[in-house]
Amino acid sequence: MATADDMIPPGENPAPYHEEAHDPRRRDFINIAAVSFAGVGAVAIVLPLINQMNPSADVLAQSTTEVDISKIEPGQAIVASFRKQPLFVRNLTPKEIGEADAVAVSSLRDPQTLEQRTKAGKKNWLITLGVCTHLGCVPLGAREGENRGPFGGYFCPCHGSAYDTAGRIRQGPAPKNLAVPDYNFTSDTVVTVG
Amino acid sequence: MSFPWAKHYEPKQPLMRWLDEKLPMPRLVYNAIGAGYPVPRNLNYFWNFGVLAGAALVIQIVTGVVLAMHYAANAGVAFGSVESIMRDVNAGWFLRYAHANGASMFLAVVYIHIGRGLYYGSYKAPREMVWLLGVVIFLLMMATAFMGYVLPWGQMSFWGAQVITGFFSAIPLVGETIRVWLLGGFAPDNAALNRFFSLHYLLPFVIAGVIILHIWALHIPGSNNPTGVDVKGEQDTVPFHPYYTAKDGVGVGVFFLVFALLIFFSPNLLGHPDNYIEANPLSTPAHIVPEWYFLPFYAILKSFTADFILPAKLWGVVAMFGSILLLFFLPWLDSSPVRSANYRPTYRWFLLVLLIDVLVLGYVGGAEATARNVMIGQIAAAYYFAHFLIILPLVSAAEKPRPLPNSITEAVLAKHGGTSPAQTAMAG
Amino acid sequence: MARLISLVIGAGFVFVLALALFFTAKDAIQNPAPESAEHEFHLHPEDIHLSSAGFFGKFDRQQLQRGFQVYKEVCAACHSLKYVSFRDLEHIGYSEAEVKAIANQWVIEQPTVNPETGEAATRKNLPSDRFPLPFANDIAARAANNNAIPPDLSLMTKARHDGSNYVHALITGYRNQPAELIEKFPGAKTPPGLHYNPYFANLNIAMPPPLTSDGQVTYSDGTKATKDQMARDVAAFLTWTAEPNLEARHAAGFAAVIFLLIFVYLAWGAYQNVWRDIKH
Numbered sequence: 056m057a058t059a060d061d062m063i064p065p066g067e068n069p070a071p072y073h074e075e076a077h078d079p080r081r082r083d084f085i086n087i088a089a090v091s092f093a094g095v096g097a098v099a100i101v102l103p104l105i106n107q108m109n110p111s112a113d114v115l116a117q118s119t120t121e122v123d124i125s126k127i128e129p130g131q132a133i134v135a136s137f138r139k140q141p142l143f144v145r146n147l148t149p150k151e152i153g154e155a156d157a158v159a160v161s162s163l164r165d166p167q168t169l170e171q172r173t174k175a176g177k178k179n180w181l182i183t184l185g186v187c188t189h190l191g192c193v194p195l196g197a198r199e200g201e202n203r204g205p206f207g208g209y210f211c212p213c214h215g216s217a218y219d220t221a222g223r224i225r226q227g228p229a230p231k232n233l234a235v236p237d238y239n240f241t242s243d244t245v246v247t248v249g
Numbered sequence: 250m251s252f253p254w255a256k257h258y259e260p261k262q263p264l265m266r267w268l269d270e271k272l273p274m275p276r277l278v279y280n281a282i283g284a285g286y287p288v289p290r291n292l293n294y295f296w297n298f299g300v301l302a303g304a305a306l307v308i309q310i311v312t313g314v315v316l317a318m319h320y321a322a323n324a325g326v327a328f329g330s331v332e333s334i335m336r337d338v339n340a341g342w343f344l345r346y347a348h349a350n351g352a353s354m355f356l357a358v359v360y361i362h363i364g365r366g367l368y369y370g371s372y373k374a375p376r377e378m379v380w381l382l383g384v385v386i387f388l389l390m391m392a393t394a395f396m397g398y399v400l401p402w403g404q405m406s407f408w409g410a411q412v413i414t415g416f417f418s419a420i421p422l423v424g425e426t427i428r429v430w431l432l433g434g435f436a437p438d439n440a441a442l443n444r445f446f447s448l449h450y451l452l453p454f455v456i457a458g459v460i461i462l463h464i465w466a467l468h469i470p471g472s473n474n475p476t477g478v479d480v481k482g483e484q485d486t487v488p489f490h491p492y493y494t495a496k497d498g499v500g501v502g503v504f505f506l507v508f509a510l511l512i513f514f515s516p517n518l519l520g521h522p523d524n525y526i527e528a529n530p531l532s533t534p535a536h537i538v539p540e541w542y543f544l545p546f547y548a549i550l551k552s553f554t555a556d557f558i559l560p561a562k563l564w565g566v567v568a569m570f571g572s573i574l575l576l577f578f579l580p581w582l583d584s585s586p587v588r589s590a591n592y593r594p595t596y597r598w599f600l601l602v603l604l605i606d607v608l609v610l611g612y613v614g615g616a617e618a619t620a621r622n623v624m625i626g627q628i629a630a631a632y633y634f635a636h637f638l639i640i641l642p643l644v645s646a647a648e649k650p651r652p653l654p655n656s657i658t659e660a661v662l663a664k665h666g667g668t669s670p671a672q673t674a675m676a677g
Numbered sequence: 678m679a680r681l682i683s684l685v686i687g688a689g690f691v692f693v694l695a696l697a698l699f700f701t702a703k704d705a706i707q708n709p710a711p712e713s714a715e716h717e718f719h720l721h722p723e724d725i726h727l728s729s730a731g732f733f734g735k736f737d738r739q740q741l742q743r744g745f746q747v748y749k750e751v752c753a754a755c756h757s758l759k760y761v762s763f764r765d766l767e768h769i770g771y772s773e774a775e776v777k778a779i780a781n782q783w784v785i786e787q788p789t790v791n792p793e794t795g796e797a798a799t800r801k802n803l804p805s806d807r808f809p810l811p812f813a814n815d816i817a818a819r820a821a822n823n824n825a826i827p828p829d830l831s832l833m834t835k836a837r838h839d840g841s842n843y844v845h846a847l848i849t850g851y852r853n854q855p856a857e858l859i860e861k862f863p864g865a866k867t868p869p870g871l872h873y874n875p876y877f878a879n880l881n882i883a884m885p886p887p888l889t890s891d892g893q894v895t896y897s898d899g900t901k902a903t904k905d906q907m908a909r910d911v912a913a914f915l916t917w918t919a920e921p922n923l924e925a926r927h928a929a930g931f932a933a934v935i936f937l938l939i940f941v942y943l944a945w946g947a948y949q950n951v952w953r954d955i956k957h
Contacts, residue, residue, distance in 0.1 A: 089943035103340030116805035502941035513930025525836035555697040620705035638687025
């Protein structure tokens with residue numbers, strides 16, 4: 056594209072205007088300033104156009120879910136919903152807790168103990184998101200009769216990631232343990248997630 | 250196309266040379282709105298409005314695409330989804346107010362653009378095709394604006410859809426069938442809302458396509474100018490860039506300033522309170538009015554109150570569509586050899602009357618249908634048709650134009666008074 | 678030829694319009710439009726000068742909280758606020774804990790289903806909930822309100838001309854029907870079950886006067902709860918519910934306008950600079 060300097064005003068002024076005698080630099084400065092200002096304005100307008108795609112206020116506000124855990128027997132699990140994602144709430148048996156504790160933490164891909172993944176004194180309550188950390192499928196194992204995989208926890212059928220009884224990744228492509236959301240026990244039988 | 254002295258695109262960098270060989274897009278832009286397009290040097294600020302209309306279309310498409318990410322075209326939730334855009338979506342209120350007021354800005358700019366064409370005779374030979382394509386764009390804009398106004402599914406949206414599709418029921422024999430076909434039902438509902446949304450999303454891209462044709466057709470004869478005199482030589486023109494890009498920069502700035510005042514300080518000034526009430530098929534608002542930009546045409550519709558051979562309703566609908574369609578014939582109704590009304594002493598006054606007439610029609614379109622207002626509307630509507638179909642053909646044949654300047658440069662130099670020897674030499 | 682056709686068509690339209698004009702005029706003389714009570718006795722609301730009005734308008738949060746109290750104690754039994762969420766109340770100065778308490782203690786509960794049986798049930802409101810509807814549906818609303826549906830108030834101040842002032846004027850505008858009105862328009866006597874209010878479009882409103890005495894609510898900030906004060910406060914509150922982003926809008930507007938003024942100045946300078954050697 057031609058710049059302003061290429062322009063020789065036709066007809067009247069044989070000399071290109073940047074060769075003018077009086078203060079040429081300040082005069083060109085205003086062209087640059089105007090164009091830069093337009094650029095800044097364009098960026099300022101683009102920001103809300105990008106920001107509108109972030110979660111809206113009503114989505115962000117749907118942040119807490121209450122789960123009644125009174126009817127979950129040891130060895131059973133339920134699937135609740137938290138922020139439109141499956142939430143696994145599992146009542147571990149002493150045997151399952153033992154299996155989880157028997158693993159050397161340092162040998163894990165994402166080293167964490169069962170204590171770190173549960174609340175103090177509530178070690179049998181394993182509460183995780185039911186979202187495989189590989190590519191987001193829902194692992195099997197929370198519902199009655201589903202394949203719990205080689206480590207007795209959860210098994211993702213999409214790409215074969217296997218989780219143990221603490222929801223930790225043991226085998227397959229997933230990089231991380233099943234995520235533990237923020238939650239607390241509002242009473243012995245009710246958990247508030249989020 | 251264009252004039253022999255137009256600058257040629259000469260890419261200097263190897264990359265641009267390579268691109269020019271494979272896909273000469275920069276060349277196209279250079280010749281369309283760059284230094285390769287010579288433009289009369291005497292254009293006034295009314296010539297900014299073409300670029301402003303383009304800017305307004307871009308604003309509408311960008312904000313519209315973004316709003317469509319949040320809007321739900323379902324009669325049950327459409328109103329609520331607009332409210333959630335206004336309250337919960339990040340910057341949603343800004344985008345929605347920008348889109349709603351952007352439509353008004355677009356139409357306002359286009360009305361001034363059309364008015365400039367009328368005054369300076371831009372519709373006359375050799376620019377008939379530019380004008381015809383412009384009228385097509387205007388019709389597409391009206392359709393798009395109407396369908397967009399239905400989408401928030403407020404009371405005015407609903408009853409606007411009801412009334413406007415009701416126009417088609419005036420067609421003898423098949424009218425009601427056509428109306429039901431347009432709506433996909435007996436009253437506006439989901440089917441209508443969904444198809445209006447689909448078409449409202451499609452038509453702006455059709456408009457953009459016709460705008461490309463409009464600009465293409467313009468570049469064959471080149472731009473008109475306030476004297477209406479043809480370009481005689483290089484001294485009459487300046488390259489579009491940087492001269493008119495710089496001038497359009499000022500215009501765009503002022504446009505955005507007005508736009509910002511509307512969006513941020515008076516976003517509902519041009520809207521109607523009833524559209525903040527959700528659509529209710531069982532209750533019509535006391536006073537239905539279209540958006541401001543349709544008011545003159547609505548006034549023409551309302552002015553036909555008497556049956557004469559045809560029923561009054563059909564007269565109204567025919568006249569309303571006719572009032573726009575007659576613009577297609579304008580280039581052939583005006584036989585004056587002179588383009589610019591600056592040199593048409595009689596016709597100029599009629600144009601002034603037309604401007605006032607259209608404003609009066611706008612007032613009547615929005616006012617209560619009292620006998621006084623209806624009568625004012627009838628007189629104003631009669632002038633509208635008389636102006637284009639009777640006065641223009643007769644006056645253009647009878648009037649004696651004022652002497653035209655020999656060239657654009659001569660007119661410019663005369664305006665500036667004394668001429669320097671160098672300038673006269675160059676002009677000569 | 679084209680011009681001849683044009684003249685004929687033009688004359689046709691003008692003739693039909695002249696005919697229509699003649700009949701309109703004849704009709705106006707023979708049957709002048711009857712005067713109506715609505716036309717003559719309708720009043721326009723007076724300006725209550727809310728702090729949110731005008732270019733520099735900002736909400737008065739104390740007033741919004743008082744207005745919310747009036748809504749809660751007086752209006753909410755019949756009028757919904759369905760586009761507003763409890764969490765939005767944080768914007769008028771309530772803390773997160775206060776909002777939680779307000780939602781939790783709200784008299785009307787959120788409809789839900791019993792997770793065990795699937796039967797319809799209700800639960801306490803959460804901050805993320807919209808304000809619950811006082812009536813299950815329009816039919817229930819009509820049945821409970823003498824066949825008139827109490828409108829939703831979320832957008833009321835934008836859904837009426839001069840809405841903020843209208844809300845105040847309407848609430849305080851109840852009075853006895855003027856004797857001269859009944860004298861002039863005997864047919865326009867307020868029907869039983871309706872209430873005369875000159876600020877209402879057709880003068881007769883189904884809603885009974887909501888504010889009946891001073892001190893109907895007790896403000897915690899010590900403001901004297903006169904009827905006028907309560908009406909002002911609830912008008913301010915409903916101005917906020919209709920346009921909660923007003924302050925952000927004004928602030929963004931000032932930034933935009935100042936930026937654009939500078940840009941126009943620079944663009945003007947660039948324009949003058951580029952054109953300085955060309956007469957035009």
